[in-house]
Amino acid sequence: MxxxxxxxxxxxxxxxxxxxxxxxxxxxxxxxxxxxxxxxxxxxxxxxxxxxxxxxxxxxxxxxxxxxxxxxxxxxxxxxxxxxxxxxxxxxxxxxxxxxxxxxxxxxxxxxxxxxxxxxxxxxxxDIFNLFVFFELIVIATAGLVLLSDDDSALAAGFKYLIVSQFISALLLVGIIFAYHATGTLNIDGMAEAAAAIDPSVSGAFAIAFFLMFIAVVAELKPFPANGWALDMYEAAHPGFSAVFSAASGTAALYAVDKLLQIGGTDWLPVATGIGIVTFVGANLLALPQTNDRRLLGYSSIAQTGLILTVLGQQDIFGDDYFFIAGGLLFAHALAKAGLYWLSALVAGRTLPDWAALQSRPLLVFAFISCVAMLSGLPPFPSFYAKWELAHLLVAEGRSGLLALILFGALVEAGYLFRWFGYLIKRATPAESIACPAHQLLPIAAAVLGGWALGFVWGELSSSYFGRTNLLLTLPLFFALTFLLLDWLPAWVKNTLAIGGMVAFFSLTYAEYDPLRLIFAVIFLIGGAVTLLASYHAHGRRIGFYPAAMLMYAGMIMLIRASDSFGFFAAWELLTVGSYFLILRGKHSEPHALSYIVFSLGGAFLILAGFALAASAVPPAPTFEIAQLADLVQPVAPWVFLLLALGFMTKTAAIGVHIWLPGAHAEAETDVSPMVSGILLKAGLYGLFVLLMNMGKQSLYGVELTYVMLWIGAITALLGNLMAIFQEDAKRLLAYSSIGQMGYALFGLALMNHLGWLMALMFVINHYIYKSMLFLSVGGVAKRTGTREMFKMGGLITLMPLSFIATLIGIIAVSGVPPLSGFGGRWIFYNAILTADARLPMVLIFLSGPIAFLYLFRLIHTIFLGQLKDEHRRLKEAPFWIILPQMIYVALLMVVAVVPGMVLRHVDAYISQFFPDGALNWEGSTITSQFGYWNPVAIMIIVGVIFMLLFGWLLFVNRRAQKVKQFNFVFSAERPFRPETTHFAWNFFAPYRKAMGFLVQPFVTRFWAAVTDLLHTAADITRRLYNGNGQTYAFHFLLFVVAVFTFRMGM
Amino acid sequence: MSHLLPWLTILLCIAMLVAAIIAIRGLSSPIAILAAGLVSLLASVLFLILASPDVAMTEAAIGSGLTTFLFFFILGRVRSSENDGGPA
Amino acid sequence: MIKRAVALVLLLMLGGIFATLMLGYTPDSELNLTARYYAERTAADLGAANIVTAIVVTYRGLDTLGEVTVLFLSASIVGLVLASNRRPALRVRTPVGELLTTGARFLVPLILLLGVYVFVNGHLTPGGGFQGGAIIASGVLLLLLADPLRHFSHHVIATVESLAGLFYVAIGLAGLFLAGGFLDNRLWPIGTLGELFSAGAIPLIYSLIGLKVGAEFSSMLASLSETEEL
Amino acid sequence: MAYIAMATGFLLVLIGFYGALTQRNLLRMIVAFTIADSGVNIVIVAIGYMRGRTAPILDATVSAAEAVQRIIDPVPQALVLTAIVIGVGITALMLAYAYRLYERKHTLDIAKLTDLQG
Amino acid sequence: MDFDWMKIPYAFLTVFIVVNYGFLMTALIQKIGARVGRRYGIPIWQNYLDMIKNYGLRSSITHGAMFYLGPVFRLSGGVGLLLFVPSIYGSYMFSNLSFAGDLILALYFVFFGTLGMALGAAESGHPHAAIGITRGLSQVSMAELPFGLAVFSVALQYQTLSVTDIVAAQQGGMLTWTLFTNPLAVSAAMLSFLGSMMRPPFDVVIAPQEIPIGPPTEYHSSYLALMQTNRVIFPVAKIVIYMNLFFGGATSWPEFFLKVFLIYMWSAFVGVVFPRFRVEQSIRWFLVWAVPLGVLSIMVV
Structure with missing residues (x-):
């Protein structure tokens, strides 16, 4: 037709x-x-x-x-x-x-x-003039369609739009006629050839004519300084129409600019890029302080148009990937904006928290989050593939400054979009529930399904052109997404399915992994399955829990199986998103989940930049293998190392980027905390392992990067543990302790010697076991007592003995007291630092050892020992399903304590290919290193024998011991009448705070708070630019024209 | 007559500019609208001089005729509702 | 005061741009590529005497189609904008001057005749659909001024407008299937240059445009007058 | 000749823009826009003008054969035709908006229509 | 380490000797302290009397399982520490159950006792016990740091983690002792030694007047007896480590008794002179004085 x-x-x-x-x-x-x-x-x-x-x-x-x-x-x-x-x-x-x-x-x-x-x-x-006529048609139609909205400020918005359009059309007409005069034709292709023929020396007539035409059409794209009029349109118009205005007319105007750029030739591309990037970053920044949802969407759509304009400006270096990238971004933007605008029609209130009304409809929530994911370029959607290619080509051309700006803008955008999602999920639902008639639901469904379908199409495109894997076809992600469909099943069915799936996947694939990856695979899959056991305690359907959990696990297992950088990065973003949804489920977890997603995405963007930089240094193969990191050459290698290390360290919460961890892990649900803390942090460690394995020692400006990491690890260990001492909330204490332990592992890795790595791996295993156990036991106690504040608990040893045993074993393991596996880690640590060259950081690690012991004791003392409160007298033991995994972990700890060789023997051999000297040799039950040997079995026996002997002796002597209740003691010659008065728990280590308090001031939190405040105030100042007066918007437009002209003539 | 043409155009252009300035800085709206109409009329004469009759006719019929009338119509409407206390 | 100063500075800069544009302009002595093609081929291909009309109707027919839609749009939007406060026109108006009524009765048919003449001879003499339509509209306007109470049946104007538009599109499509391309005027024999029934479909198209433009302007004026109240 | 016309055209455009930028009354602003439109139209036609040539109408005086040497460039005229009509369309629309705004907000002062900000 | 069964009776013998020596020595030290204060002081065999009395008490109360295990943990910590380190260098009989990697084991085994004591006392629910534990843990944790640094520098110096090898390296007469080869480490260690001996400058943990004997407040009869034996064994065991690492170890029992007595006197001597530190003062004191010495010893070796 x-x-x-x-x-x-x-x-x-x-x-x-x-x-x-x-x-x-x-x-x-x-x-x-x-x-x-x-x-x-x-x-x-x-x-x-x-x-x-x-x-x-x-x-x-x-x-x-x-x-x-x-x-x-x-x-x-x-x-x-x-x-x-x-x-x-x-x-x-x-x-x-x-x-x-x-x-x-x-x-x-x-x-x-x-x-x-x-x-x-x-x-x-x-044809140029035909383009002008159609633009005028659009102007009039838009002004007319604005009337559809019942908001009476729409008229004013329409009028402002007409005013600016008059200016635009005047300039465009003058531009067209002079271009016609110079080239003799009105046809775009004809004009392009004629323009090429004109020698640029005659910079007068045609260049200026083209400038006028170009600036007029670009003004249709609502560039940053001159788009006050567009924002009023977005805010006032009927949401259905705003969808058309942002998606459809944005697309058409963009393609018109692309046609014009054919005429202008390559020396106009930087102008387009400049305008585009200013618009992208400026609009995103201004969107931060927005409260009106449609105005925010307006800013976001202007920003996205700016991004695509930047891509248009870079088309000379993209070659035939150009349409793949521009198309990916364009379609993702169009569908997402249309979907969001149509959704905004359903919600009555106009401020962001009013969107909480959507909570009652899970499908609409799914639609919202798909649109947000499409906009911020998360894995399964086309914008993700586009962002990947964009980054690689930009860096290949040495335009990493532009990439940095784009990533910054994208991070700001992700920030305010996920903040909005946080409001939607967490805020109190407003009174009026949303009415959603069928004819308004169908468009939203179409937009979302279109997004997912395009995600699949772009996956196919990227696999055929660039040899990347089509994400939607990978088994783990597919398995995770099926849970979206099964979400109506009861929770326990889904739980069994999940555990079965994970164990089956492990049994299918465990042969492929080398010993190092095997450990991580075991922790991710089998460990994940054991932690999921705890999820049986929840009844009902737990909408949204299992897709998110499975997404996280899928991301993690794909991380291990990824051999090329694309698979690695996609897996990284998947697990970030999955864990974000899990954390967001906690009752008060909204601000923390937001800081988590912003930090993780920041880290992910760093990794993206790192891989792009690495790929640019290596001859362009279709996929950049992770192993190729090894043969990077000097000028690029340290920078790649720096970027990737920073990215991975945001995930392992090294000091400086750790502020998201306490909130995220503490506020998460009972069974989510162990998953996030015990397993997710290992993904960051795995990244660091891969990085150090391939790139080894790098030095930048003479500074040894691994030495810097050594110091970061040591400081994190010290400060993490130190902060943990002063926490009143049990889960926050464990979260800070995770930071400390991760500091240990990072330290071990950065030692860059055989035993250092072995220690780090030992840590990975130990930390998973005891952290999950401790989180589960504390979670169980918190569920029973209803509070996480330690000073409110006390004396629960009699009521919850199993939890007590689990916590006791956990404490002994964490503090490294001999019989248990913690000591093994310490022993390897000692051997490692004896051979290591850098010595000063050891001091901090020595100090953080005993400090770790302090806060653990505080944990067990304030919860289980001390005085039992009256209201807790009739508490039952923690639910069975939370106790069971803890007992499994206790058994596991015992096994690892007695026979560490079973796990570490193969890994030791594997590491020796990187660091041949200093390997341990294992024979029978003794492990010898060059400094001494350690026989865990013998120690266990000796300690056991002494213990049993004395215990028997005491039993014999105290046969007739009289059991006395906790409360029955004399205290300064009186019998205490209230248990609360004698339970010493509040500010347990007051002397330590007096002595070492200065180390624990929240400098880092204040720093990041200052950064966000800076962005917000900057946005508020520039926001005053839009004072609502149509004439000032006309001023802005003319100023914009003159500015771009001087910029162009200057260039 | 053809040698007179350049002078005629100059005169015409000056008249047009003066009328335009009056239209912009004019005291009351009706005078401004009339001045705009005049500009449009002079423009159609200029088009004749520039050998484009079609445009001259259009400018005359639509430019000066209809636009000026539209303005007066709206001005009338605004004026009338102004003095009788404006619409409800 | 600053606003005027800033405006002046801005416009000076813009003036600078225009000045450089103008200085770069050199009137070319020969017709450029497209103009020469039109000059040579219009008479032979389309048989239209007025080259401008040929360009407007056939060569750049899509523009004109867009053009007509612009008018259609603005008419309907003006109707939309002013429709919302339609009051029953039950007002008593001071009787209109004698001179106006009789003059109107005499002049209106003449004006309509002139309008029709203009757009029928569009392909021969200067002028065409738009100018003719405008003249007809001014005729209708005169009627309105003379007898403000006359209630123009919107339905009549709307049907005229829509039918004209539909026929215009139909001719375009016919051109696509029968003749060379969309809106091609060689549906009918182009006849001899200068004849009334020459240049194929151009006269038909232009008269349809004339009717449509006339109808649109008058509907605009009618909706404006409808909102008339005491 | 063409220069004079073009210069006046540009001046008209500048005057129109100045009026649009400084006038607070909506009607006066729309008047300024019409003047700017006329200015642009004059510039466009002035571009097509060639010295010593006549209008592009083939009739008794200008036969089809010698048209190439005698007539001026018809294309700008075709464009101006459309531009004028579009200009009128938009002006009519703006007037309707102005009237409706006046009816709803009882003011014609652009500075007072600033309820959407930030 | 091939586990030969003969070591078990010898280990019991060592424990028996050390326990008796401990009873006598601590009583002697207290007597000396009293005599300095011009008091007559307690009879030498006072400790035996206390033991007999405590074991003889018929009434014994317990606050729960962990309370019961507290003293057991404590004593097994003390005995374990003693047995894992060779008492007499060179003699097969008295090298106890030591093996090559026991230096780190000893360093961490100290916590075993502290952990057990803390848990047991906490179970008693007595606020004094809890306050005592907080003070004890804070102070000991900071005191351990210089000692850890000293041990690390010694390990670096002798490139081994086995106590026996370190002692072997110091057998070449007085001048080869670590005291002279690595004075910084020894000074750091001796300062940290004060912190862990609960003697007056750092005895805020069991501050006799403020919180009557701190953690073991609720313990009495046989539990207290076990603790008493540990109060005797644990210092000796700790001193044995100091002796082996820094003062050339002991080749015979009389040399062993003399050196242990002298090192113990060092803490007693300092204890009598200085007033009691609050916990944050002691933490700061260690940080300002002992830790820099330890760091220097690492950098120097």
């Missing part, structure tokens, strides 16, 4: 609607929908033709004469795809705005159809 039929049908229906009387409104509405469906069908048919045959685009002539003398349209793969997007957005917008259209009658419907037809015109036409 010829593309012109789009125009014919569009106009025909519009005029036909004029015929219908007032009464046949519904007939008119049906006609409108039919027309829009037909137009979408035409472009869909073209898309199928081009996608199938891969034919290149061809021209359609009008008026029977060849192009330069008549207007021609070009229909190609890109045009077909864009027109399809525009028509579909129009169709769904019409469906969504049904009631408004019916209220305003056929004229409004005619205006809508003509608007959509004009947008298709902009995409198809190859």
């Amino acid at each position: 010829n593309a012109l039929t789009i125009f014919a049908i569009g106009l025909g229906t519009a005029f036909l609607l004029g015929l219908l009387g007032e009464r046949q409104k519904s007939l008119g509405y049906m006609l409108t929908l039919a027309a829009l469906t037909f137009m979408s069908a035409v472009s869909a048919s073209w898309l199928v033709v081009f996608a199938a045959t891969g034919a290149d685009s061809f021209d359609i002539f009008t008026a029977g004469t060849a192009p330069p003398f008549a207007i021609n349209l070009r229909m190609g793969l890109i045009e077909a795809a864009l027109t399809l997007l525009i028509n579909l957005t129009g169709l769904f917008a019409a469906m969504h705005m049904g009631d408004a259209l019916l209220r305003l009658g056929q004229r409004a419907m005619a205006v809508l159809i003509i608007a959509i037809m004009a947008l298709c015109g902009i995409v198809l036409t190859r």
Whole structure:
């Protein structure tokens, strides 16, 4: 079907609607929908033709004469795809705005159809003046469609829009006529050839003419300083129409700019990039302090258009990946914005927390989060693949400064979008529940399903062009997403399914891993399964828990199995997102989950930049293998190492980037905390292992990077443990202790010798076991007592003996007291530091050893020992399903304590290929290093024998011991009457705080708070730019024109 | 007559600029609108001189005719509702 | 005061840009590529005497189609904008001057005739659909001024407008299937240059445009007058 | 000749913009825009003008054969036709908006229509 | 280490000797302290009387399982520490159960006793016990740091983690003792020694007047008896480590008794002179004085 039929049908229906009387409104509405469906069908048919045959685009002539003398349209793969997007957005917008259209009658419907037809015109036409006419059509149609909204400020917004459009059209007309005069033709392709022919020395006429045309069309894209008018439109217009305005007209204007850039040639590309990047970063920054949801969406859509404009500006270096990248970003933006705007129609309140009304409908929440994920470029969606290629090509061309800006903008955008998601999930639901009639749900469903489908398509594209894996087809992610469909099942069914799936996957694949990866695989899968056992205690359906958990585990196992950098990075982002959803489930976890996602995404972007830098240094193979990190050469290698190390350290919460961990782990649910703390932190460690394994020692400006990591590890260990001492909340104490332990592991890794790595691995295993156990036992106690504050508990040893035993064993293991496995870690540590060259950081590690013992004792003393409170007298033991994993862990600890060789023997051999000297040799039950040997079995026996002897002796002597209750003691010659008065728990280590308190001031938190405040105040200052007066917006536009002109002439 | 043409155009242009300035800085709205109409009329004459009759006719019919009328119509509407206390 | 100063500075800079644009402009002595093609081929291909009309209607037919839609849009939007406060026109108006009513009765048919003449001879003499339509609209305007109480049936204007639009699109499509391309005027024999029935479909198209533009302007004026109240 | 016309056209555009930027009354602003539009139209037509040539109408005086040497560039005129009509369309729309704004907010002063900010 | 069974009776013998020596020595030291204060002091065999009395008491109360295990942990910590380190260098009989890697084991085994004591006392629910534990843990944790640094520098110096080898290296007469080869480490260790001996400058843990004997407040009869035996064994065991590491170890029992007595006198001597530190003062004192010495000893070796 010829593309012109789009125009014919569009106009025909519009005029036909004029015929219908007032009464046949519904007939008119049906006609409108039919027309829009037909137009979408035409472009869909073209898309199928081009996608199938891969034919290149061809021209359609009008008026029977060849192009330069008549207007021609070009229909190609890109045009077909864009027109399809525009028509579909129009169709769904019409469906969504049904009631408004019916209220305003056929004229409004005619205006809508003509608007959509004009947008298709902009995409198809190859004639400059025709482009101008269609732009004017859009201006008038937009001004008209703004009336659909019932908000009375829409009129003012429409008028401001018209004012600025007058300026734009005046400049555009002058530009066109002078360009015509200089080149002799109005056809874009003709003009392009003629422009190339004109020698640039005559910089006068044509360059300025092109400048005017270019600046006018770019102004349609609402660039940052000059877009006050657009924001009012977004805020005031009917959400259905705002979707069209941001998705469809944004797309059309972008493609128009792309056509213009063909004429302008390469020396105009930097101008486009400059405007684009300023818009992207500026709009995102200004979106931070926004409270009105539609205005925020307005800012976000302007930012995304700016990003795509930057990509347009870089098209010379992208070659044939250009449409893959620009298309990925464009479609993700369009679908996400349309979806979000349509969602905003359902929500009554206009501030962000009002969106909490969506909580009652899980499907709408899923729609919201898919749109947010699409916008921030998270894995399964097209923008993720596009972002990956964009980063790689930018760095390959040495434009890493631009990439840094883009990543900064993307981080800010992710920040305010996930903050919004946090409000949606956590805030109190407002009174009026949302009414969602079918005709408003269908468009949202279409947008979301479109997003996921495009995610699959882009996956196929990226696997065929670049050899990347199509994420949606990988087994773990597929398994995780099936849980989305099974979410209506009861929790225990899903739990069994999950555990079964994980164990099955492990049994299928455990042969492939080398010893190091095997340990991590065991922890992630088998460890995950054991931790999931604790989830049996929850009854009901736990909507959203299992998809998130499975997403996290899928991300982790894919991380291990990833051999190339793309798989690694995709897995990294998957586990980040999965863990974010898990953490967000906690009752008060909203701010912490937000800081977690922002830090993790910041780290992920660093890793992305690192891989891009690495890929640019290596000859361009389709996929950059992780192993290739090893042969990076000097100028690039230290920077890659720095970026990747920083990225991984955000995940292991090294000091400086640790502030998200306490909140995230403490506020998470009972069975989520062990998962997040025991298992997730190991992903960061695995990253560091891979990095150090491949890149070894690097030095930047003469500074040994591994030495710096050594110090960071030592400081983290000390401060992590020190902060843990002063915590009143049990889970926060354990969270800070995780930071400390991770500092230990980082220290071990950074020692860069055989035993250091062995110690780190020993730590990985030990830390998983006892941290999960401690979190579970504390979680069980918190569930029973209802509070996490330690001074409110006390004396629970009699009521919850099993939890006590688990915590006791955990404490002995963590503090490294001989019989248990903790001592093994310490022993290897000693041997390691004897051989290591750097000695000063050891001091901090020595100090953090005993300090670790302090806060652990505080944990067990305040919870289990001391005085039992009256209200806890009738507490039962923690639920069975929380106790069971703890007992498994106790048994595991015993096994690892007695026979550490079973686990570490193979790993020792594996590490020796990196560090041949200093290997331990294991024979029988003794382990000898060059300094001494350690026989865990013998120690266990000796200590056991002495212990039993004395215990027997005491039993014999005290046969008739009289059991006395806790409360029965004399205290300064009186019998205490209230247990609370004698339970010493509050500010347990007061002397330590007096002595070492200065080390624990929250410098880092204050630093990050200062950074965010800076961004917010900057945004608030610049926000005053938009004072609502249409004339000032006209001023801004002219200022923008003059500024870009001087910038261009200056360049 | 053809040698007179350049002088005629100059005169015409000056008149147009003066009318435009009046339209912008004019005291009351009606005078401004009339001045704009005048600018449009003079423009159509200028188009004739520049050998484009079609445009001259359009400018005359639509530019000066209809636009000026639209302005007066709206001005009338605003004026009338102004003095009788404005619409409810 | 600062606003004026800033405005002046800005416009000076813009003026600078325009000045450099103008200095770079050299009127070319020969017709450029496209203009020469039009000059040579219009008479032979389309048989239209007025080259500008040929360009407007056939060569850049899509522009004109867009053009007409612009008017259609602004008419319907003005209707939308002003429709919301439609009051029953039950007002008594001071009787209109004698001179106006009789003059109107005499002049209106003449104006309509002139309008029709203009857009029918669009392809021969200067002028065409837009100018003719405007003249007809001014005729309708005169009627309105003369007799403000006359209630123009919106339905009539709307049907005229829509039918004209539909026929225009139909001719375009016909051109696509029968003749060379969309909006091609060689549906009918182009006849001899200068004849009334020459240049294929151009006269038909232009008269349709004339009717449509006239209808749109008058609907705009009618909706404006409808909101008239005491 | 063409220079004079073009210069006046540009001056008109500048005057129009100045008016649009400084006038607070909506109607006066729209008047300024119409003047800017006329200015632009004059510039466009001035571009097409060639010295010593006549209008692009083939009739008795200008036969089809010698048209190439005699007529001026018809294309700008075709463009101006459309530009004028579009200009009118937008002006009509702005007037309707201005009226509706006046009706709803009882003021024609642009500075008072600033309820959407930030 | 091939585990030969003959070591068990010898280990019992060593424990028996050390226990008796401990009783007599601590009584003697207290007598000396009293005589310095111009008091007559307690009879030498006072400790035996206390033991007999405590074991003889018929009434014994217990606050729960962990309370019961507290003293057991404590004493097994003391005995274990003693047995893991060779008392007499060179003699097969009295090298106890020591093996090559026992230096680190000894360093961490000290915590075994402290942990047990703390848990047991906490179970008693007595606030004094809890306050005592806090003070004890804070102070000991900081006191351990210089000692750990000293041990590490010694290990670096002799490149071994076995106590026997270290003692072997110091057998070449007085001048080869670590005291002279690595004075910084020894000074740091001796300062930290004060911290862990609960003698007056750092005895705020069991501060007799403020919180009557701190953690073991609720213990009496046979539990207290066990603790008493540990109060005797543990210092000796700790001194044995100091002796072996820094003062050339003991080749015969009389040399063993003399050196242990002298090292014990060092803490008693300092204890009598200085007033009691609060916990944060003692922490700061260790940080300012002892830790820099330890760090220097590491850097120097």
